[in-house]
Amino acid sequence: MQLSAVTATPVLALDGVTKRYGRRTALNSVSMQVSPGVTGLLGPNGSGKSTLIKSVMGLLRIQAGTIEVLGFKLPRELKAIRDHVGYLPEDDCYISGLTGIESVRFMARLSGMNPREGLRRSHEVLDFADIGQERYRNVETYSTGMRQKLKFAQAIVHDPQLLILDEPTSGLDPEQRNSMLRKIRNLAQRHGKSILISTHILHDVRSVCQQVVIMAVGQVRLIDSLENLSRPAQQGVNIAVERRQSATVEIPYPDAVLLQQTLQDSQLQSVVRRDGSLWVADVNDADRSRLWDAAGRCGVHIRQMSSAKNSLDEIFFQAVQEASRASA
Amino acid sequence: MPLHDVGYRAWDGAISSRLLRWWVIAIVGVQLSFRSSWLSRTLIVSWIPAIMVGALFFAYEQSIVTQQVREPIAMIVAMAGGSSELVETVMRNPEDARQQVWASLIMSFFRYPQAIVMLLVVGIVAPRLISYDLRNRGYLLYFSRPIRIWEYMLGKISIIWFFLALITTIPALCLYVVGVLLSPQVDVLWLTWDLPLRILAATTVLILPVASVALACSAMTIESRYAAFSWFALWVVGWVSYSVLSMGEWEEHLRMRGPPRRGELPDIIDIYSRWELLSPYHVLGRTQQWVFGLYPADRTIWPHLILLATVTFVSLWFVHRKLRSRLHS
Numbered sequence A: 001m002q003l004s005a006v007t008a009t010p011v012l013a014l015d016g017v018t019k020r021y022g023r024r025t026a027l028n029s030v031s032m033q034v035s036p037g038v039t040g041l042l043g044p045n046g047s048g049k050s051t052l053i054k055s056v057m058g059l060l061r062i063q064a065g066t067i068e069v070l071g072f073k074l075p076r077e078l079k080a081i082r083d084h085v086g087y088l089p090e091d092d093c094y095i096s097g098l099t100g101i102e103s104v105r106f107m108a109r110l111s112g113m114n115p116r117e118g119l120r121r122s123h124e125v126l127d128f129a130d131i132g133q134e135r136y137r138n139v140e141t142y143s144t145g146m147r148q149k150l151k152f153a154q155a156i157v158h159d160p161q162l163l164i165l166d167e168p169t170s171g172l173d174p175e176q177r178n179s180m181l182r183k184i185r186n187l188a189q190r191h192g193k194s195i196l197i198s199t200h201i202l203h204d205v206r207s208v209c210q211q212v213v214i215m216a217v218g219q220v221r222l223i224d225s226l227e228n229l230s231r232p233a234q235q236g237v238n239i240a241v242e243r244r245q246s247a248t249v250e251i252p253y254p255d256a257v258l259l260q261q262t263l264q265d266s267q268l269q270s271v272v273r274r275d276g277s278l279w280v281a282d283v284n285d286a287d288r289s290r291l292w293d294a295a296g297r298c299g300v301h302i303r304q305m306s307s308a309k310n311s312l313d314e315i316f317f318q319a320v321q322e323a324s325r326a327s328a
Numbered sequence B: 001m002p003l004h005d006v007g008y009r010a011w012d013g014a015i016s017s018r019l020l021r022w023w024v025i026a027i028v029g030v031q032l033s034f035r036s037s038w039l040s041r042t043l044i045v046s047w048i049p050a051i052m053v054g055a056l057f058f059a060y061e062q063s064i065v066t067q068q069v070r071e072p073i074a075m076i077v078a079m080a081g082g083s084s085e086l087v088e089t090v091m092r093n094p095e096d097a098r099q100q101v102w103a104s105l106i107m108s109f110f111r112y113p114q115a116i117v118m119l120l121v122v123g124i125v126a127p128r129l130i131s132y133d134l135r136n137r138g139y140l141l142y143f144s145r146p147i148r149i150w151e152y153m154l155g156k157i158s159i160i161w162f163f164l165a166l167i168t169t170i171p172a173l174c175l176y177v178v179g180v181l182l183s184p185q186v187d188v189l190w191l192t193w194d195l196p197l198r199i200l201a202a203t204t205v206l207i208l209p210v211a212s213v214a215l216a217c218s219a220m221t222i223e224s225r226y227a228a229f230s231w232f233a234l235w236v237v238g239w240v241s242y243s244v245l246s247m248g249e250w251e252e253h254l255r256m257r258g259p260p261r262r263g264e265l266p267d268i269i270d271i272y273s274r275w276e277l278l279s280p281y282h283v284l285g286r287t288q289q290w291v292f293g294l295y296p297a298d299r300t301i302w303p304h305l306i307l308l309a310t311v312t313f314v315s316l317w318f319v320h321r322k323l324r325s326r327l328h329s
Helices: A049-056 A078-084 A100-110 A115-128 A144-156 A174-191 A202-208 A226-230 A254-265 A285-298 A312-327 B018-033 B037-046 B048-065 B067-079 B084-092 B094-111 B113-125 B127-135 B138-142 B149-182 B194-219 B224-257 B280-291 B302-328
Strands: A012-021 A024-034 A038-042 A064-069 A085-088 A162-166 A194-199 A211-216 A219-225 A236-241 A270-272 A278-281 A302-307
Touching (some): A024 A049, A024 A211, A038 A049, A038 A174, A049 A064, A049 A194, A078 A085, A100 A115, A100 A144, A115 A144, A144 A162, A144 A174, A174 A194, A174 A202, A194 A202, A211 A226, A236 A254, A254 A278, A254 A285, B018 B149, B037 B149, B048 B067, B048 B113, B067 B094, B094 B113, B094 B149, B094 B194, B113 B127, B113 B224, B113 B280, B127 B138, B127 B224, B127 B302, B149 B194, B149 B302, B194 B302, B224 B280, B280 B302
Parallel strands (some): A038 A211, A085 A162, A162 A194
Antiparallel strands (some): A012 A064, A211 A219, A236 A302
16 A cells, blocks of 8 residues: 555645544545546545545635645636536536526536537537437436436536546446446547546446545545556465355355365465455465365365455455544 | 537637636526516516606606696606705706706606616516525536636626616616707707716616625525515515604604695605615615715715615625535535
């Protein structure tokens, strides 16, 4: 784990950022740099993700520290930042009384486009966001998923360099979610946009992000590339076993536990992971045959064996637990 | 699926000045407000008094050349709050009183029919301006763009400004133009050049505090109906308090002057009560009277001006604070 990452010129640089709401500290001296690409901002509820995003957008006034976005300093160059950043808020928000196309055009005009160009561009991004004829309907009649797509169209209408998406897939059905993730990948890979995604859904991070920032109790606990994080600290293999015995509250994965005990007798070090798989350390060819023997002896069926990788879930839970322990 | 889906495309067109973004808020707000059929009807009705005052302008200009029209015109001038000297001048030589009569007619137009219409128009337009944005969190969309709180407020105030100008400034200026066109003399422009400026000043005196208070009512709650209620309540409570507390002063005034003579109206409107600072309607009326040069020279207008300035400042400060606290929560 490390608290500094990145190589290229950062799109986002925070130094000692502190934000307090009364006596509660939402951001506690946060320092980090985010490089171009797609970055996942992870953290449990109340970890300070939304506060961090609102601070970056200049919506909140911080008590200490400095924030630089795309080289522009807050609060002096707030307008320049908002010119170059697209923001999709987590909250359900819309301008009452407007239709979908009018809403996007309004945002385009607030970003400085002339009326005609704003209208043309709005149709273009609404097509991209998969909003069809519904664009002529009042936004108050939209479903949650439609509103999410509309917010996405509003966020990209001025072609921002950096996109900040707060829970972009919430309220979307699985098909729409995949479509949204495809669009995010498309914007990053084909159009060179830098994207910061705040989410609870680890699958979304795995599928689109190159870097991960994990926050807990108002602090950044970890920043690194997904590739580095997936590399295990110790060599070994990951084993998935067939579930045959019924689980209990005390022992959720009895087959894996049984195999682990048998491997201990064979002098092989192993750990049952949170997802029910088994990690076996430092396996060479001789160990491999002992492993198969042990499985045969205890009657456990091995379904899959692969080189061990850290799972994002493990890393996330570990970081959050460490933070909770430290704060306690 | 669109007929011609071009996918995502970069955009690098020219952008307008950042200083004019509030203008976009104002334009979209005005367009949205016009979708209310009640507002359209009220606006149409609001121009009817202008036609009537236009007819009075015509009659007054006729009285310069036609002796018989002078008496009814003098009566109307008295009803509109004109002094006895002015009434006498109208009877004797209407040309000499033109500037004052025109000012009185336009002031009456501002103070009586348009004040009521203003109450209705602002009551329809203003309550939803900020309360809807607070309820639907639209403010997050505004402030994710290069816009500061004061620009947002300026945009919203401009919406109210537009509608108030539509029912006061524009008809008043039209009336002035009608007066000039109907006048049989060519030097009328020279004699009344200050009136358009007075109209603009009276509009500013009216719109700034009214729009600020209306925005404050809207920012107070996320329910527009409560905002509308507080807007109307403010005027009604002010009027009723003033009327009740001034009752004694009216009686004293009537006792001093004696019963009204034949053809004279008991001009209770023009009693200068010390309680009128409680009523927004009366404070605005007196200030407009001063702007049109019809306020008595021996009385001071400063308490009214200070009150209006304070109300405007406090209302704007309240709206700013409310928006900031919403953003920071």
